[in-house]
Amino acid sequence: MRKKSQKWLVMTAAIILVVSIIAGCSGKANDPVNSPSTSNTGSNEKPADKPKDEPKKDPVTLKIELFDRNNTPAGGDPITNNFFTKYVQENFGDPNNIKIEWVTVPRSEEVDKLNVLMAANQAPDLVFTYDTSTVERYVRDGGLTELGPYIDQFGENLKKVLNEDVLSYGVFQDKQYSIVAKRVISAQVSTFIRQDWLDELSLPVPTTTDEFYDTLVAFKKAKPKAIAYGGQTDFFHMSALRYSFWEWDKISDEDLFANPDWVMPGNKNAFQFLNKLYNEGLIDKDFPLGIGKDTNQFQKNMVNSLIGAGSTNTNEPVYMGYLAELMTNDANAKITLIDPFKDSRGKTPKPSYTPNGIYIIVPKTSQRAEEVVKYLDWMSKPENIVRMQNGTEGETFEYVDGIPKTLDNDAAKNLLFNYFDYCIILNGKYVSNDDNLLNIAANASDPIYKDFTIASIDTGSKDGVVKPRVLAPIESEIKLATTLKKKSEEDMFVKIITAKPEKFDAVYEAEVKDYMKIGGQEVMDEKKAKYQAQYK
Amino acid sequence: MQLTPNTKPLTKTISSSPVKTFFNNWQLYILILLPMIYFITFKYVPMLGVVVAFKDYNVFKGIFDSQWIGFDAFREIFRMDAFIKAIRNTFVLNLLDLVVGFPIPIILALLLNEVRVKWFKRSAQTLLYLPHFISWVFIGGMATQLLATNSGSVNIFLNSLGFESIPFLSDKTHWVMTYLAAGFWREAGWGTILYLAALTGINKELYEAADVDGATRLRKMWHITLPGIKPTIVILLILNVGHMAAIGFDRPFLLGNPGVRDVSEVISTYVYTVGIQSARYTIATAIGLFQAIIGLIFLLSADFISRKVNDQGIW
Structure with a gap:
C-alpha cells in the first residue's frame, strides 16, 4: 500500500514537471520580445518603404531607456508611472498607436548596463549615453541604426531645437548615427560656500586658492565635526581646482586636445594641494567610498549642515532640491557662490561643456527607429518641452513674464526631481531657440533661488575652456577609454590624494607612469597624429 | 538475520x-x-x-x-600588470580566508556540541547561521553605514569615547581585516552545520568509556570528538584548497572601493571591469578561461592529495 502511494507521488511529480517544462518553453516561443532580434532586415535603411501603421492595428511597443537615480522623494510617484510617463503615453503614444515601455537603468552604471543590453540584443529601442567612445565603438562594430533619413522625414521640430551645429556632434563616419541633446548651459561645475559660517567667523569671501585654504582651516577649527570642503570630491567636480594649477602659457591647443590631464604642466601641484587638504582633514576622509557608487552621502551631509564649501554640478543644489531641504532644516543657512581657483594669470579656467549633451542612439536590432524619431520630434514642440520640463500649469508651475516658474509646493518637489531624464533632447531648461538669456532665466525657475542659479551659471562658466575637436575617430581611445577613465578617475584620483605627504611625489610619478604604460601613451600619440592631420 | x-x-x-x-x-x-x-x-x-x-x-x-x-588575447593579458595583481590578490585573500577562517566553524561546532541547555544551543545555532541568508549587497551597505570613517556608527561611537576613528574601509590593512571579518560573520555559523552533523555520528559509548576513565571535557574533545570529525575536516579542507583560484564577485566588489583597489581587485572583479565596463569581451573571456585552467589544476591536485591522505578522492 505504501509503496503504491509512493509510486503515485513520483508519477504525479514527474507529470507536473513535464507539463511545466512544455508550458515554459512554448511560452517563450510566443514571447514578442525575442522575435525582433532574429529578423533584422535591411528595412531599417529605407523608412519610406515601410507600410504606415493602420490605427486599428494592435499598438506597437516602443521601449525607452530611463535613468534611475534612486532619488525619488518620499511622496513622489514611481518614475515609471508618474505625470511624465502618462503625459507621453496619452499625448504621443495613444494618438500614434504606440505603447510606451520604460526600461530603467541605474544612473551610475549606465555604460555597463548598456553594454550588457546591447550584447544580449535586448536593448530598448531608444537608448542613450554620455560616453562618446562607447558610441564610437558601437558605430565601428556596426551596432547602430542610421537616423539621418528618419530625421529628414519626421524630424522637423527636432531640427529646429537641435540646430545643425548640435546635430553635427551625432555624425560618425559621415552618417547621423546619433541624435545629440542640446546643452542649454555650458557651465559644468560651480562652487558654493556657507556665507553664514563666514559671517559667524567674520571671514571675507575667499577669492584666491590661498584664501580658500585659510577659510577651510578656519571652518575646520570652528566646526570640527563638519567637512570643510565636502562637495562631490571626484575627478570631474575638482576640474576648476585642477585647471587653476595648470601652467596655461605652456599648453598649446594640441596639448589640450591630446595630452591626458595627468601630464599637463602644473597638474601635480593641483594634486599636491588636494593631498594636503586630505591629510589635514579638510576634505571628506570617506570620499573614496562614494566614487563610482550611488551614494547620496554628500547630499545628506549638506542637508544636515555638515558641509562648509563644496563643488557640485552647476545649479544642481536647486534642481535636485537639496538646497531647499537645507533651508528647511536650518533657517539661518546662507549660501554664496564663489570662484576662488585662480591661475598664475589671475584667470579662473575651468572646463566648459560643448553644445552637445547626451547621445541618443537606436540599436540596429530595433525596428522602431521611425517611432523613436517621431517621439523626439513630438518632444521638441514648444508646448511639449514646457510640459516635459515643468509639469502642469497651476499645479507645479506658473508663467511669470512668459517664462515658466516652478511653484514652491510639494507637488512640484515630488515631480520635478528628474524631469531632465524624460526631456532627453535638452540638458537644462529651455524656452527659446534665439535668446539664451531667456534660457538662463528659465533655469532660474525656482523664484526663491533665482540668484543662486544665476550666480551658479556665472561662476561656472567664467573663463571656460573647451577642448579642441577632431573629427577622425581615435581608434586606441575607443578600445582603452573606459579602462583609462577608471584608472584615472577612480584609482589614481584616490591613491594620489590619500597618499602620505612624504610619499606623494613617488606615488604621483609611479601612477602617471603606469597610466601612460597601460594605454595613456598610445592614445596620446594617436591623438597628436590625428590633430596634426586635421589642423596642418 | x-x-x-x-x-x-x-x-x-x-x-x-x-x-x-x-x-x-x-x-x-x-x-x-x-x-x-x-x-x-x-x-x-x-x-x-x-x-x-x-x-x-x-x-x-x-x-x-x-x-x-x-592566442593574441592571452599574450595581452599577461602583459597587464593589473591582471597579475588581480591573480595575486585572489590567492592572498583566499589563503587568508582559509588559514584564519577554516578553524572557526570547527571551534564553533565543538563549543556548540558542549552546550547542554537545549534551547540555548538551538537559538545560538540559528543566530549564528542567520547571517548566511543576508546578501552581500546588504552587508556592503551595512559596512559603509557602520564602518565609514566620518559617518559610520562605530567610529562615531569610538569618537564619543575619545578614541581616534579607525579607517576600516579606506586603509588597505584594515580593509583586508574588515573583508575577512565580514566573511567569517556571514559564513562561520553556516559552516558549523556539516561538523555538527558529523558530530552526531560519533559513538556515544566512547564518551561513556572516557567518563569512566575520568577524562575531562578537553580530553574528550581532543581524543574523541576531533578524531571523530577528522575525515570531514580533511575533505572540506581539500575542497577549499581546490577553490583557491575561484573567488566570489559580490564580496570584494561590494566591500571594496577605489581607495583599496590595490588589494581588493580580484579576478572576478577584474573580469567585470574589463568585460562589462570596457566591453572587451575577448580579453575578459581569456582571463576567465585562464582562471578556469588554474582552478582545474588546483582541484586535480587536491583530489590527488586526498587519495593519498584519506584513501578516497573528492569524486
Whole structure:
C-alpha cells in the first residue's frame, strides 16, 4: 500500500514537471520580445518603404531607456508611472498607436548596463549615453541604426531645437548615427560656500586658492565635526581646482586636445594641494567610498549642515532640491557662490561643456527607429518641452513674464526631481531657440533661488575652456577609454590624494607612469597624429 | 538475520535488463531531467562561449562571424600588470580566508556540541547561521553605514569615547581585516552545520568509556570528538584548497572601493571591469578561461592529495 502511494507521488511529480517544462518553453516561443532580434532586415535603411501603421492595428511597443537615480522623494510617484510617463503615453503614444515601455537603468552604471543590453540584443529601442567612445565603438562594430533619413522625414521640430551645429556632434563616419541633446548651459561645475559660517567667523569671501585654504582651516577649527570642503570630491567636480594649477602659457591647443590631464604642466601641484587638504582633514576622509557608487552621502551631509564649501554640478543644489531641504532644516543657512581657483594669470579656467549633451542612439536590432524619431520630434514642440520640463500649469508651475516658474509646493518637489531624464533632447531648461538669456532665466525657475542659479551659471562658466575637436575617430581611445577613465578617475584620483605627504611625489610619478604604460601613451600619440592631420 | 529481507528486491533489480529497469523507474528518470537540463543549458552550453577568447569578438556580428585571432588575447593579458595583481590578490585573500577562517566553524561546532541547555544551543545555532541568508549587497551597505570613517556608527561611537576613528574601509590593512571579518560573520555559523552533523555520528559509548576513565571535557574533545570529525575536516579542507583560484564577485566588489583597489581587485572583479565596463569581451573571456585552467589544476591536485591522505578522492 505504501509503496503504491509512493509510486503515485513520483508519477504525479514527474507529470507536473513535464507539463511545466512544455508550458515554459512554448511560452517563450510566443514571447514578442525575442522575435525582433532574429529578423533584422535591411528595412531599417529605407523608412519610406515601410507600410504606415493602420490605427486599428494592435499598438506597437516602443521601449525607452530611463535613468534611475534612486532619488525619488518620499511622496513622489514611481518614475515609471508618474505625470511624465502618462503625459507621453496619452499625448504621443495613444494618438500614434504606440505603447510606451520604460526600461530603467541605474544612473551610475549606465555604460555597463548598456553594454550588457546591447550584447544580449535586448536593448530598448531608444537608448542613450554620455560616453562618446562607447558610441564610437558601437558605430565601428556596426551596432547602430542610421537616423539621418528618419530625421529628414519626421524630424522637423527636432531640427529646429537641435540646430545643425548640435546635430553635427551625432555624425560618425559621415552618417547621423546619433541624435545629440542640446546643452542649454555650458557651465559644468560651480562652487558654493556657507556665507553664514563666514559671517559667524567674520571671514571675507575667499577669492584666491590661498584664501580658500585659510577659510577651510578656519571652518575646520570652528566646526570640527563638519567637512570643510565636502562637495562631490571626484575627478570631474575638482576640474576648476585642477585647471587653476595648470601652467596655461605652456599648453598649446594640441596639448589640450591630446595630452591626458595627468601630464599637463602644473597638474601635480593641483594634486599636491588636494593631498594636503586630505591629510589635514579638510576634505571628506570617506570620499573614496562614494566614487563610482550611488551614494547620496554628500547630499545628506549638506542637508544636515555638515558641509562648509563644496563643488557640485552647476545649479544642481536647486534642481535636485537639496538646497531647499537645507533651508528647511536650518533657517539661518546662507549660501554664496564663489570662484576662488585662480591661475598664475589671475584667470579662473575651468572646463566648459560643448553644445552637445547626451547621445541618443537606436540599436540596429530595433525596428522602431521611425517611432523613436517621431517621439523626439513630438518632444521638441514648444508646448511639449514646457510640459516635459515643468509639469502642469497651476499645479507645479506658473508663467511669470512668459517664462515658466516652478511653484514652491510639494507637488512640484515630488515631480520635478528628474524631469531632465524624460526631456532627453535638452540638458537644462529651455524656452527659446534665439535668446539664451531667456534660457538662463528659465533655469532660474525656482523664484526663491533665482540668484543662486544665476550666480551658479556665472561662476561656472567664467573663463571656460573647451577642448579642441577632431573629427577622425581615435581608434586606441575607443578600445582603452573606459579602462583609462577608471584608472584615472577612480584609482589614481584616490591613491594620489590619500597618499602620505612624504610619499606623494613617488606615488604621483609611479601612477602617471603606469597610466601612460597601460594605454595613456598610445592614445596620446594617436591623438597628436590625428590633430596634426586635421589642423596642418 | 537481518539480511534476508533485503536480498530479495536486490536480486530482482540485478536480474532484469537495463531497458526494463529504465521503464520500471521511468518516473525517476523524468525527475532527473530537470537538473540535467539545468546543467546542460547553464553549465555546458555556455562553455562553447570560450571560443570568444580566440576571436576578435564583435557583439553585433556574433560569435561565428567574428575574426579568429589565435592566442593574441592571452599574450595581452599577461602583459597587464593589473591582471597579475588581480591573480595575486585572489590567492592572498583566499589563503587568508582559509588559514584564519577554516578553524572557526570547527571551534564553533565543538563549543556548540558542549552546550547542554537545549534551547540555548538551538537559538545560538540559528543566530549564528542567520547571517548566511543576508546578501552581500546588504552587508556592503551595512559596512559603509557602520564602518565609514566620518559617518559610520562605530567610529562615531569610538569618537564619543575619545578614541581616534579607525579607517576600516579606506586603509588597505584594515580593509583586508574588515573583508575577512565580514566573511567569517556571514559564513562561520553556516559552516558549523556539516561538523555538527558529523558530530552526531560519533559513538556515544566512547564518551561513556572516557567518563569512566575520568577524562575531562578537553580530553574528550581532543581524543574523541576531533578524531571523530577528522575525515570531514580533511575533505572540506581539500575542497577549499581546490577553490583557491575561484573567488566570489559580490564580496570584494561590494566591500571594496577605489581607495583599496590595490588589494581588493580580484579576478572576478577584474573580469567585470574589463568585460562589462570596457566591453572587451575577448580579453575578459581569456582571463576567465585562464582562471578556469588554474582552478582545474588546483582541484586535480587536491583530489590527488586526498587519495593519498584519506584513501578516497573528492569524486
